[in-house]
Amino acid sequence: MITRFAPSPTGRLHLGHAYSAVLGRRHGERWLLRIEDLDPGRARPEFVGGIIEDLAWLGLEPDGEPLVQSRRTHLYAEALETLKKRGLVYPCFCTRADIAASLSAPHGDAGSAYPGTCRGRPDDPARRASTPHSWRLHSAKALDEVGGVPGWRELGGEAFEGSATMIGDAILARKDAPSSYHLSCVVDDWESGVTLVVRGADLRPSTPVQRLLQILLGAPEPVYLHHALVTHEDGRRLAKRDAAPTLAAMRAAGVDGPALAWELATGQLPTGYRLAGD
Structure with missing residues (x-):
């Protein structure tokens, strides 16, 4: 391991x-x-x-x-570019305040309950060049491409199922950071040959979106230990x-x-x- x-x-x-x-x-x-x-x-x-x-x-x-x-930011940029070319991500210009205001009952982190404001909007390169923005996963397209929500295996063989609500249109790169936790984690585990991901149980909800990214990018599937x-x-x-x-x-x-x-x-x-x- x-x-x-x-x-x-x-x-x-x-x-x-x-x-x-x-x-x-x-x-x-x-x-x-x-x-x-x-x-x-x-x-x-x-x-x-x-x-x-x-x-x-x-x-x-x-x-x-x-x-x-x-x-290693160049590696995250390459992975993001791969997803861009396949139409699996889109630019988002919303602020946290914008997202909170658009939710009828906002709760928790506004970024985790994104209402899809920028999804489906025509790409505007001029606006991207002049306006800070993030890049979000188009989860509907991504899940359709891989055939559903992927599960994962914990050490010892126990299988877990993810849910679409745990994935959402996750942020993969922010205006102030070249990569989100999800994207950098997947790229680095892949590049490092990690076969067992050991981390706290509080990070278990991150696993479905990371498993989805692994499949989309062709990365091998590790085993997990959420302690x-x-x-x-x-x-x-x-x-x-x-x-x-x-x-x-x-x-x-x-x-x-x-x-x-x-x-x-x-x-x-x-x-x-x-x-x-x-």
């Missing part, structure tokens, strides 16, 4: 990241590190060094040099934005990194933490 750990350098790693990294290392004969730094508003170079430092403290060493997404999330004892999620205790803080407090990694690999969590669902 070839696995990968793919953090975004938007803050220091916490225990949930460590759990995911350890599981990936445990299941991977080759374990790769990918730095997902395509968010210009949040990614910071100083956090890349922190990721390397935290993994070394845990005793986790990637097989090979880290793959850095900001150095339970590490939470506080009271069930609160660990999150960078909520100032979750970092691995750096645990290190400063004298915690033994390799011992922590061994405990995580055997399903043991430090006092005060648990896995969601336990």
Whole structure:
């Protein structure tokens, strides 16, 4: 198995990241590190060094040099161009405010409930040249081309079915980023030869659209392991934005990194933490 750990350098790693990294290392004969730094508003170079430092403290060493997404934007552009030529994407000029205003009962992220405002509009190259826009997947055309919503397999053989509502007209490139998470993830896993995708259960809803892109681009199908999330004892999620205790803080407090990694690999969590669902 070839696995990968793919953090975004938007803050220091916490225990949930460590759990995911350890599981990936445990299941991977080759374990790769990918730095997902395509968010210009949040990614910071100083956090890349922190990721390397935290993994070394845990005793986790990637097989090979880290793959850095900001150095690979030409590959995402090529994949997007392939979809453009087949009429499977379209430009979208809507802002989040536009989308929210057009929904009768907007909820959650307006980008995930896109009403199709720009779908079917004639292409206007002059407008594209002068106006910021994103590129969206034309999900109806794409699903028709592949013959329906693709499912996926989890490690151990369990099969899951996706749904069209989990795909929607997903954004594949934004006006402020050369690729969305979906497109860059598919391209990089393919290019890196990843055969097992290990990530948190919160990313399971991303799998149908990524499976669809894999089929459209001719990428091989990996197996997935969507693991339970590490939470506080009271069930609160660990999150960078909520100032979750970092691995750096645990290190400063004298915690033994390799011992922590061994405990995580055997399903043991430090006092005060648990896995969601336990």
